[in-house]
Every structure is written in structure tokens, then in C-alpha cells.
Amino acid sequence: MNRNIFITLAFTFIMGLGFWLNACQSGNDNYKMLADNPELVHRGMRRITDIMRHDIFSPPQASRIYAYSAVAAYEALVPGYPDYRSLAGQLNGLTECPKPESGAEYCYPLASVTALMKVGKNLIFSESSMTDLEETIFEEFQAMDLPEAVYERSVKFGQDVADHIIQWTKSDNYAQTRSAPKYTIDVKDRSRWVPTPPQYNDAVEPHWKLIRPWVLDSARQLKPIPNIPFSEDPNSEFTKAVRQVYDVSKTLSDFEKESALYWDCNPFEVDVAGHLMVATKKISPGGHWVNITGHACRKVNASIIKSAETYALVSLALADAFISCWTEKYIGNLVRPETVINRTFDPSWHPFIETPPFPEHTSGHATISAAAATILTKSFGEPFEFTDSTEMIFNMAPRTFKSFYEASDQAAMSRLWGGIHYHIANEGGRMNGREIGNYIWNKIQTRTQ
Structure with a gap:
């Protein structure tokens, strides 16, 4: 009798484990589909526009912020799309960007919006407005049921790309022009x-x-x-x-x-x-x-x-x-x-x-x-x-x-x-x-x- 109960419990556990693994696999497929959403990038770029309008950046300054932010979004996304290539080496002063860990799983759209928002926040004044968007988008990604390791790895990769782009911004002479002589x-x-x-x-x-x-x-x-x-x-x-x-x-x-x-x-x-x-x-x-x-x-x-x-x-x-x-x-x-x-x-x-x-x-x-x-x-x-x-x-x-x-x-x-x-x-x-x-x-x- 005890032996039959044990066999039944073991069978139930194995079947449940199988259903759980299938559910995890289904969840993975589902998050990939949900994350591959261009609206994430559209919202990030729109938020930068709204913030710059509020902060009153000059048109040339605004173009600089758009360029660095958009390049960051692209560079953090491109490793997940073999038909696309990096802009490193093609843009003046942009060296090779950080690479994802070989064989590891990433959610590249999450990395992309992470990079976009971090670079954008670094270049604007009203950081709190960008932080609000960050919190909202990160909550949306968490609701997609990403595996925790994939989520953390993807955010880290996006931050690494952003840090690389931010370092690149420091050599474009912008800081020097802030203290240049006034127009006569x-x-x-x-x-x-x-x-x-x-x-x-x-x-x-x-x-x-x-x-x-x-x-x-x-x-x-x-x-x-x-x-x-x-x-x-x-x-x-x-x-x-x-x-x-x-x-x-x-x-x-x-x-x-x-x-x-x-x-x-x-x-x-x-x-x-x-x-x-x-x-x-x-x-x-x-x-x-x-x-x-x-x-x-x-x-x-x-x-x-x-x-x-x-x-x-x-x-x-x-x-x-x-x-x-x-x-x-x-x-x-x-x-x-x-x-x-x-x-x-x-x-x-x-x-x-x-x-x-x-x-x-x-x-x-x-x-x-x-x-x-x-x-x-x-x-x-x-x-x-x-x-x-x-x-x-x-x-x-x-x-x-x-x-x-x-x-x-x-x-x-x-x-x-x-x-x-x-x-x-x-x-x-x-x-x-x-x-x-x-x-x-x-x-x-x-x-x-």
C-alpha cells in the first residue's frame, strides 16, 4: 500500500515537473514576443523630446542628445539581430561597444531601452521624468515573466553600453564650448x-x-x-x-x-x-x-x-x-x-x-x-x-x-x-x-x- 502511494506521488511529481518546465518554456517564448515591441523605443524617444521641451534645450543641443541616445538604443539592440551591424568604427570616436556574454541569454529590447534611458538621463536636466519612465518600463518587463537571470543580465548589458556611449560623449568638445568666450x-x-x-x-x-x-x-x-x-x-x-x-x-x-x-x-x-x-x-x-x-x-x-x-x-x-x-x-x-x-x-x-x-x-x-x-x-x-x-x-x-x-x-x-x-x-x-x-x-x- 505504502509502495503504491509512493509510486503515485512520484508519478504526480514527475508529471507536475513536466508541466512546470513546459510552462517555463512557454513563458520564455511569451516574453520574447512581448519584448520585441517597437513602442518601447518610440516611448523612450518621445519622453526625451518632452523633457527637452520642458528644459528648453537649444536646437543644436537637442540634436546632440537625440544622436547619443538613439545610438545607445541601437548599439544595445544590435547584438540580437545578426543582419544588423554596429556603428562602432563608423562614427567619429566611437570605439567597439561592450559585447554580450557568449552563449548567455539576453532580452536585447530590455538592454536597448535601458541604454537609451540611461544616456538620455545623463544628458538632460529633468532626470526625475526619465526615472519615472524607467520605473514604468522596468515594471512592464518584469510583468513579461522574464527569467530573473535574463532580466538582470540584460539590464547590466544595457547599462554597460550606456556607460560606453556616455564616455564617448565626453570627448566631443561640448564641455569646452560651455566655457568658450561670449559672442561679440x-x-x-x-x-x-x-x-x-x-x-x-x-x-x-x-x-x-x-x-x-x-x-x-x-x-x-x-x-x-x-x-x-x-x-x-x-x-x-x-x-x-x-x-x-x-x-x-x-x-x-x-x-x-x-x-x-x-x-x-x-x-x-x-x-x-x-x-x-x-x-x-x-x-x-x-x-x-x-x-x-x-x-x-x-x-x-x-x-x-x-x-x-x-x-x-x-x-x-x-x-x-x-x-x-x-x-x-x-x-x-x-x-x-x-x-x-x-x-x-x-x-x-x-x-x-x-x-x-x-x-x-x-x-x-x-x-x-x-x-x-x-x-x-x-x-x-x-x-x-x-x-x-x-x-x-x-x-x-x-x-x-x-x-x-x-x-x-x-x-x-x-x-x-x-x-x-x-x-x-x-x-x-x-x-x-x-x-x-x-x-x-x-x-x-x-x-x-
């Missing part, structure tokens, strides 16, 4: 940029040309076309360009006004009421294109690795485009239309949107929009219709575009409609941005085949 205003030279109303802010990032490029070999590798030479001759090409800005401002259509506002993306803008100035805290122009990247990835149901790859390439294009554009701005130091118009023929004139605080040529919006649009066009093809809802948080309706280039061209033209750029600055930026985007697409290899 030369009021005697009427061709040079001077601060503009209503804030009369200091020049933004006058030493950005010293930042190490990501893919370009130097800040001046791909030079934009120069500005029209300054002249106060009423019959000069420069005066004609100034007059065009003024004349266009007098006949703006509703669409042109709405477009100027839609693409404004000025983190420095303030609402003025008497002596009171309130910061609007708009998304940066680079942030707008990071959002468009998310729209495109979601439309085609891009995988997590495809999404991370696209964010990385777009962010690199934005970052190098800002370096190229900002270098030209402070070499030319060209005066803004608002200043010339007020001096010469209409002291009371002001542009439809606020003039941002840096020299005129070339247009940053035109340059970075064209660079991002080029990467996205190469990634998803043309035509590619998409709806952009980035500005809904500012009570502006979504816009549908037939292609990325249609959107970037509209962004460029919006600066003329807004009254803050001469047409050649928009065209020069548009051409330079496309050249930069094509260069990055052709140089950086993210696939093994």
Missing part, C-alpha cells in the same frame, strides 16, 4: 547679426562648429552655398532679398500663416503681454522630425530593430546638419531681415513669427529638415504619405504629406513666410541638408548584407 556684437558693422526683439537674447551656440561631427569628417566638409553679399544699395541683390521678405509678409495667405506657425518649433519663443513674458516651450525642429520618424515607423509596423536603426540614422543626420548649418551661420554672421527692414524702410515692421537668436544664413529648419527627409526617404521610399500630429499639443491640426520631401520643403518655405529668413537661406539649407543626408546614408552601413 559688432554694432558698427551693419552686415552683422545683432539680437532681435522682443527678447534680444544672446547668440545661441556660437561655438557649435567646435563640436565633433558624428559622420562628417569636419564641420566644413559639405559647405552650403554662401549668402548674398550684404549691401545697402537699393538696387542690389541683397536689398531685393530683403524686400522680398517684406513684400511676402504683406500678402500672406491663411495656409502660409498656418505653415509658418506649424513649423515654427522655436524653443525660445515667448508670449509677450506688456512687461510679462511667458515661455511657450515649443518642440525643437529636430524633435519635430524625430516625431515624424516615429509616425513613419508606426505606419509600416517597423520592427524594433528597424525603428532603432531609423531613429539612429535620422538623429545622426540632424546632428551633423546642425553642425554644418551653425558653422556657416557664425562664419557669415549675417544680419536678420527684421533688423534690416526696421533700419531702412519700416521701423514698426515685425515678422509673423519671432526671430530666433542667431545669425541668418543658412536656415537651420531647411537644413535639418532636408537631412532628415533624405534619410527617411531612403528608408521608406517615395511617395510615402503620412500624417504628422506633432503640433496637436499646441492646438494645431495634423497635416498629411505625400512625401518626406514635401514636408521638408514646406518647412523650408515656412521661414520665408514667417519673415525670419531670406529665400536663399532656405534654398541653401535645403540643398545642404539633402547633401548631408545622402552622405550619411551612403557612408553608414547598418546591415551585414
Whole structure:
């Protein structure tokens, strides 16, 4: 009798163990499916955008944060996808990243978002907001029933990659530019940029040309076309360009006004009421294109690795485009239309949107929009219709575009409609941005085949 009971208990234990092992295997398969979710990367990039909007980073600074964060996300993910290759050795100064332990199991999406969030948190001010996202995402991964060893190993790997990227950031000259001499205003030279109303802010990032490029070999590798030479001759090409800005401002259509506002993306803008100035805290122009990247990835149901790859390439294009554009701005130091118009023929004139605080040529919006649009066009093809809802948080309706280039061209033209750029600055930026985007697409290899 006792022997029969023992046999029955043993049989029950063995059967239960088998069911338990099967359940564990099923759980493993389930976590892999749940973790392979591109929304994890989308949410991380969006949180960085929201934090930078709150902290009011300048557009060039924001592009730097996007680039490092997106590269971290990609580098921690790529070991799990044999068809993709690392960016180490392809980006200036980026040495070989940490490697996962051979034969060990990892949840690479967990490693990826860990790296993204740690790098992002290292580069922003409002760390608590990123910590909130970390806690939420880590709880979601824990709810996926990952084996504890896999969870801990994956988080550690993501942190190791993040630490490697953070170390890389320290050699890009950013810290040195924080203590560089202040931009000198030369009021005697009427061709040079001077601060503009209503804030009369200091020049933004006058030493950005010293930042190490990501893919370009130097800040001046791909030079934009120069500005029209300054002249106060009423019959000069420069005066004609100034007059065009003024004349266009007098006949703006509703669409042109709405477009100027839609693409404004000025983190420095303030609402003025008497002596009171309130910061609007708009998304940066680079942030707008990071959002468009998310729209495109979601439309085609891009995988997590495809999404991370696209964010990385777009962010690199934005970052190098800002370096190229900002270098030209402070070499030319060209005066803004608002200043010339007020001096010469209409002291009371002001542009439809606020003039941002840096020299005129070339247009940053035109340059970075064209660079991002080029990467996205190469990634998803043309035509590619998409709806952009980035500005809904500012009570502006979504816009549908037939292609990325249609959107970037509209962004460029919006600066003329807004009254803050001469047409050649928009065209020069548009051409330079496309050249930069094509260069990055052709140089950086993210696939093994």
C-alpha cells in the first residue's frame, strides 16, 4: 500500500515537473514576443523630446542628445539581430561597444531601452521624468515573466553600453564650448547679426562648429552655398532679398500663416503681454522630425530593430546638419531681415513669427529638415504619405504629406513666410541638408548584407 502511494506521488511529481518546465518554456517564448515591441523605443524617444521641451534645450543641443541616445538604443539592440551591424568604427570616436556574454541569454529590447534611458538621463536636466519612465518600463518587463537571470543580465548589458556611449560623449568638445568666450556684437558693422526683439537674447551656440561631427569628417566638409553679399544699395541683390521678405509678409495667405506657425518649433519663443513674458516651450525642429520618424515607423509596423536603426540614422543626420548649418551661420554672421527692414524702410515692421537668436544664413529648419527627409526617404521610399500630429499639443491640426520631401520643403518655405529668413537661406539649407543626408546614408552601413 505504502509502495503504491509512493509510486503515485512520484508519478504526480514527475508529471507536475513536466508541466512546470513546459510552462517555463512557454513563458520564455511569451516574453520574447512581448519584448520585441517597437513602442518601447518610440516611448523612450518621445519622453526625451518632452523633457527637452520642458528644459528648453537649444536646437543644436537637442540634436546632440537625440544622436547619443538613439545610438545607445541601437548599439544595445544590435547584438540580437545578426543582419544588423554596429556603428562602432563608423562614427567619429566611437570605439567597439561592450559585447554580450557568449552563449548567455539576453532580452536585447530590455538592454536597448535601458541604454537609451540611461544616456538620455545623463544628458538632460529633468532626470526625475526619465526615472519615472524607467520605473514604468522596468515594471512592464518584469510583468513579461522574464527569467530573473535574463532580466538582470540584460539590464547590466544595457547599462554597460550606456556607460560606453556616455564616455564617448565626453570627448566631443561640448564641455569646452560651455566655457568658450561670449559672442561679440559688432554694432558698427551693419552686415552683422545683432539680437532681435522682443527678447534680444544672446547668440545661441556660437561655438557649435567646435563640436565633433558624428559622420562628417569636419564641420566644413559639405559647405552650403554662401549668402548674398550684404549691401545697402537699393538696387542690389541683397536689398531685393530683403524686400522680398517684406513684400511676402504683406500678402500672406491663411495656409502660409498656418505653415509658418506649424513649423515654427522655436524653443525660445515667448508670449509677450506688456512687461510679462511667458515661455511657450515649443518642440525643437529636430524633435519635430524625430516625431515624424516615429509616425513613419508606426505606419509600416517597423520592427524594433528597424525603428532603432531609423531613429539612429535620422538623429545622426540632424546632428551633423546642425553642425554644418551653425558653422556657416557664425562664419557669415549675417544680419536678420527684421533688423534690416526696421533700419531702412519700416521701423514698426515685425515678422509673423519671432526671430530666433542667431545669425541668418543658412536656415537651420531647411537644413535639418532636408537631412532628415533624405534619410527617411531612403528608408521608406517615395511617395510615402503620412500624417504628422506633432503640433496637436499646441492646438494645431495634423497635416498629411505625400512625401518626406514635401514636408521638408514646406518647412523650408515656412521661414520665408514667417519673415525670419531670406529665400536663399532656405534654398541653401535645403540643398545642404539633402547633401548631408545622402552622405550619411551612403557612408553608414547598418546591415551585414
